[in-house]
Each structure stands twice: as C-alpha cells, then as structure tokens.
Amino acid sequence: MAAVAEQWRENRPTAGARVLRLGELWSYRELVYFLALRDVKSRYKQAFFGIGWTVFQPIVGVAIFTVVFRRLAEVPSEGVPYSVFALLGFVIWSYFAGSFGNASGSLVANASLVTKIYFPRLAAPIASLLPGLVHLTIGLALLSGLMALVGFVPSLAAPLLAVCVLWTMAVALGPGLLFATMNVKYRDVGAVAGFLTQLWFLASPVAYPSSLVPDAWRWAYAANPMVGVLDTARWAVLGTPRPGPEILVSLGVTLALLGLGLLYFQRTEREFADVI
C-alpha cells in the first residue's frame, strides 16, 4: 500500500453555512450516475407496461387537454396545431413535476445510505433529476412523430431546447432541495410538495399559452420560473412569439430558489444522518 502522505481530513463541529464542496461532488460523479441508473433500471424492470406506459401517458394527457382546454374552454395555441402545442408543454411539465417530486424524496428514499455511508449528500437530489430524462426523450420523440404527421416544421432554434431542459433541472432542484431537507425532519412535507405541484401546474402555461394572461400581469406571472421555461421552449421549437424581457424575472427567481435551496441544504446537511 502506498505510503500515507495524504492530508488530514477533519471532522469537527461546524456552525452556519458551509462552503459548497463542488470538487468533492465532482469526484463522486460516478455515484450520481449509478444512483440514477439504479432508479431507471428498477423503474422499468418493475413496470408492467414497461416503456409502453411512457408513450401512453402523454397521448392520453394531450387527448384530455384537447377536450378540456381546446373544446370546452376554447383556449388558443399561438397559431400552432393544438396537439403539438400541448404535447410539448406536457412533456416538459411531466419532466419537471417528476424531477421535483423525486428530488423532494431523494434523501428519505436513500435513508439507509445516508445513515451508513459517507458521500456528498448533494449527490442524491442531483441524481434524482436524471431518470426523468428517459421519459423526456421518449416524449420528444413522440413530439417529432406528431409534428411529422401534421406536417409542422420545427423552428431553426430547436437545439435551444437543450438549454430549456437544463433550466427545468434548475427549477426542479431549487425547491427540491428545500423540500428534501424538510422531508428529513417532517415526513408530511411530501404531501405538501404534491399539492404544490398541482397548483403550480395551473399557474404554468402547459395547456394554455401565456398570452392569455393580461399584459399588466405578465411580469408577476413570470415570477413562476416555469413560465420562462415553457415560453422559451415553445419559441425555440414551435416558433411561437419570442418571450419578452419578463423571462429575466423567471430566470432570476430560478437562480434565487436554487441559491436558497443550496444554502438551506448545506446548513442542515450535517444533521441528516442523526435525524433521518
């Protein structure tokens, strides 16, 4: 065995905020990958419908949107076929809602690891954002199929969708970290997260365009970061009107929530193993 010439690593009581140890997190990137892989594999191995379910879900979702929002509420869709308009919203929203839920439960779901093994705790919520990408990819493939079917040509800015996906991750991670941390102490937080997601859905332009919101309210509306994400994604892929400067509000709120989540997580991290 190599001579031990390494640095001392200290474990002493700390108080207040700690520095974000990103270097350490990077050295554990394979753990993030394997935690995500574990979730993906176990999800599809246990499923009765397997991959079929991930195709079935958006189709039924969009069918219901079409009946409720298009036929009954006569919601416009910015000159884009409504099915295409709604499917893009549905696919991105599902990825967000799933990732937010997974991130909120990520510490409790890995409780046995948290109490028995040392690893940077951030690895768990970050890994929980990845399995949903499988769903998302299938959803986007479905979308391109639908676009080909109705003869809709995507806009040239479509590759920007990748940026929107990263943005969605950030939106899910910020509140996800807050909820994951609270979940360690208070188990009813999970139910609160579920309820919040339902309200959040109604406040986001998933099944309807944000142009329905009166101009005077657009800035306030953009405080919901998913407004920025969805408007940008639709502009990039479907060529709907380009989002105005209010998306900066969406971006700002995203970063603020992410910062708050990281701060709270880092402050409480040291107690996880004792309390969970």
Place this chain on the structure above:
Amino acid sequence: MAEAAIQIEDVSKRYLLGEHHGAHGTLSDAFGGSVRRLLGREPAHLPEIWSLRDVSFEVETGQALGVIGRNGAGKSTLLKLVTHITEPTSGVVRTRGRVGSLLEVGTGFHPELTGRENVYLNGAILGMRRSEVAQRFDEIAEFAGPQVRRFLETPVKRYSSGMYLRLAFAVAAHLDADIMAVDEVLAVGDAEFQRKCLGKMSSFEREGRTIVFVSHDLSAVAKLCPTAVWLDAGRIRGYGPSREVVDDYVAAGITPTAEREFSDRPDAPVAARSAAVRSAAGNAVASLARDEPFTLELRFVVRERVADLDFAVFMENLRGVRVLDEAWSETAVLERGAPGEYVARISVPPVLVVGDYVVGFWVGSAYDTLIYEEEALRLRLEGDAKGRRNRIVQLGLAWEVERVAEPRPSARRAEPLPRP
C-alpha cells in the same frame, strides 16, 4: 512508532431524543412548537443523550483497533464519526487517507438490479471508480464464490441471503481504502464464510491498512486486533492490548440488578412502573442457581387506549447473543390495551447456561414503540458450566438409548480372543 492514521481528540456526541430514534414530527408540531417557544409557554428542551463523552485516542497507520462495549456504549457513533457520516458535538476527529466502510453488509444493494450491476453500484457508493471496480471485478466474483459467479446476471432479489451477503462482502473487501471501518459484519453468514472474512480482514492488516473493528464477538476482536478500546456509556473504560481489555471487560461483567423502579412520565400514554426477576418463591433475586426456574415481571401503566397493545421481553448474554425474545403477540390475540395498570409475567424454565445476562423489554403496538429499555435488569445464573463454554442453552434433553443388536457369533469367531 508509526504515524497516526486516526486522531480522536476530546470528542463528544450528543443526540437529542425525540429528534433521534425515528420519531418524526409533523410540520404542525414544528410550527406549534416554535410558536409556543416564541410565546414563552414551553422551554425548548428535549431530553438528550451523550453517546460519546470526552473520548481521545489515536490509531497508528496499519494498526487494527477493536472497539468493544455494551449496546448503546457509543461504538457505532464512534464509527460514524471516523467515517465522517456525522459531526461531533465537540472535539475533533482527524483521518488520513481514504476511509472505507464495511457497515451492515448489503447497504445500497438494489433487489431489482443484477449481481453485476449491484457490484458497480455498491462500488460507487463506497467511493470506488468504475475503472477500479472493473479491474477488480474478477477478483470480487472469485471471492464471492462459484454459486454467485454463476448468477451474476440475475437480479439479486432471487439470491439466497447467503449469496447476497457473499457478494456484498466481496465488494466491500476489495475496496481500496487506507482506513476500514468495520461494523458487525461477521454477525451473519455461515461459519465457512465467516472464516473467509476474518482471513480477508487479517490480510488488510498485513497490507498495512488501518482497521477500526466494532464487534460483540470478543474472540474475533482478540484474534484480529492487537489493541482494543472498551467504551462504557460513551466513555473510555479500557484501552490497551486487546486480550487484556477483553479480559477486563468480561471480568467486570455486570452488577446484578434484581428489581428496578422507573421514574414516571405523567405525559406518556404508556409508562413503565417496574421490572423484576423473581424466584419461584416470588422474591426479587439478582442471582440464582442455573437449574432453578424464574419469572420476569413487568409492570406498566396505560393512560390512553392503545390499539393492539403488545410487549416483549428479551435476554442477552455478555457476548451480545439474544438468547430469549418473547412477545405477547406470539401467543395472544392483540386487541386490548384499555387504560389501567398492568402486570405481565413470563416464566423461564431452567434452560439457560451459567453466566451473566442483561434483561430488556419493549412495550408498544404493531405500529409504534412506546417503551424500550435495553438494559432494565441484570441477572446472574450460577452453577457448574460442565466444561461446555460454547453452548447457549442447556436443555437437559433426555437421551433414549437401547442396545439394538448383540455382536454376531461369526464376528466373534473371526477374531478369536487371545488365550492366556
């Protein structure tokens, strides 16, 4: 003298009860609590437990240190501090080099994944790189044994518990760490596999790794570790050559306690009143002859109706082996639990061997633990061990012996007795 790999300086660790032991609050508890605290109606006071108190020692590089002590003495807390899982309340723990844990084999295994996938997952959890695992994969599979090797592509939920354990230990044992924290891994598995694990652990030592080994198995500690530390209620009670520390620990034994009254907790829905060991004559006794039956008695008061009220009593010998564990629900139908005072008695026939025992009990329901006293009483059984130190029970089973055949005459002729 070699350099230190682990330094522990004045380390104390406090747990707040109610926050710990799985009692999870709800949000309204938290908000209610803070509002009451703000209004000055309720002092912010939770009962606390010092799991470790002013512990200091060093472990040299390449040394194997055994940690012994009773349940709740702070052994596992010590490991969690060395592995950086939790922070001390005061003091400093310093480690040098990569720290690996061999804690509760199988932590981090996923039943739906195959053996191979779990090897990689577990390797990543223990901090190994994929390339490192790949390099050692054959070695790991080899160590796990032929049976496991044949089923590497099968989900581990189809493994027997033995195969599961072999594979998990194999991964952890091939972890390339400078400091290995080992917690009770040998408590499970068959004898042959335990021997293999012990062998692997002594090879860690030869390779110059530092080992911290927590175990109830005193003979394994004495065999593997030249040095041992004895923790008692969070403090160091002994430190030195492990044979001496183990001998002191066994000799100190336990002070017999025949009867114990518990201080009442008026706010608790169920509270313990007393516990006692009674002889056949009904007297509280702390030591009695091995061949005498005795009764364990528990008194508790139920203030609020508890659905499916249940209770259990258990006895452990000094090596930490649970020799008796009887729950009421095993023989009765749970339904009662109406408020009132209860006395529960269980008679133990004279089947236990000579030695010291710790008696604990539990009261709760199918959903909840209401009282848990790990060490309520201490009992000594005296008498002659009859030279059989390794048995746990002495049942005095009756043999049935009969001679089923006499030697055949032909056999006698073939080998004639020598004539004088």
